[in-house]
Amino acid sequence: MSADVRPGGGQPRWVFWRRRFVLLGVVLLLAWGATRLLTGREPGPAVSLPPPSSTDSDANSAPAEGKDDGRRARAAQRTDERKAVTVSLGQSYGPCDSDEVMVRPAVPADTYAGGSVPLALAMSTSEKLACTLDLAEARLLVAVVAGDGDDSETVWESGTCPAALPTQVLQLDPTWATTVPMTWSGAASGARCAADARPVRAGDYTIKAAMLGGAAAESEFTLAVRPVREPPDDKKTPRR
DSSP, X not given: OGGGBOTTSSSBHHHHHHHHHHXXXXXXXXXXXXXXXHHOSOOOOOOOOOOOOXXXXXXXXXXXXXXXXXXXXXXXXXXXXXXXXXXXXXXXXSXXXXXXXXXXXXXXXXXXXXXXXXXXXXXXXXXXXXXXXXXXXXXXXXXXXXXSGGGOEEEEETTTOGGGSOOOEEEEBTTBOEEEEEEEOSBOOTTTOOTTOOBOOSEEEEEEEEETTSOOEEEEEEEEOOOOOOOOOOOOOOOO
């Protein structure tokens, strides 16, 4: 009986150890509660998020790529339109030789006598490379002739009225002609190109043009009689 009794007391030894276990459990429970108060809640198991799918990535990038493709398409269309209306003459390889420049004059149809007459000079070069022609320095000759053969008469010439000649700088290419507008006053030049000279009469004429030293070209045209506009009838209709 002495082996089952704790020294200094009358209770069995297993009662002593049970009290120790109970006390230890209480201490562990208090420690666990304090840990929860300090850290919040227990951390759950780590959850790994799935990587974004290629479908979502394509859906997010599709609008931006669509806008970029649209802008590129519109830019390409504008470039094509500019190419369609813009002609590149290429590089100029110096001044044109006047002997190699050809001038073909023309007068529009339905041109009337009694006023200024528009002229068109189509200029081209027979040189192999593009060249520059300064009309202010080059010697351009233009004349208007009335009649044919021995009965012909020069009614206007640029030598007497040089102010009517164009003065711009042209770049001529051997593959096409450059048209230069010009205006004739429609009056005879006379001896001094008088500003108050009378306009020439209606009829058939020939315009000639050439560079000094080059071959001349000509074109026939007609100055028609300007139609007279009848005045409106101001008479009142009699009352009945």
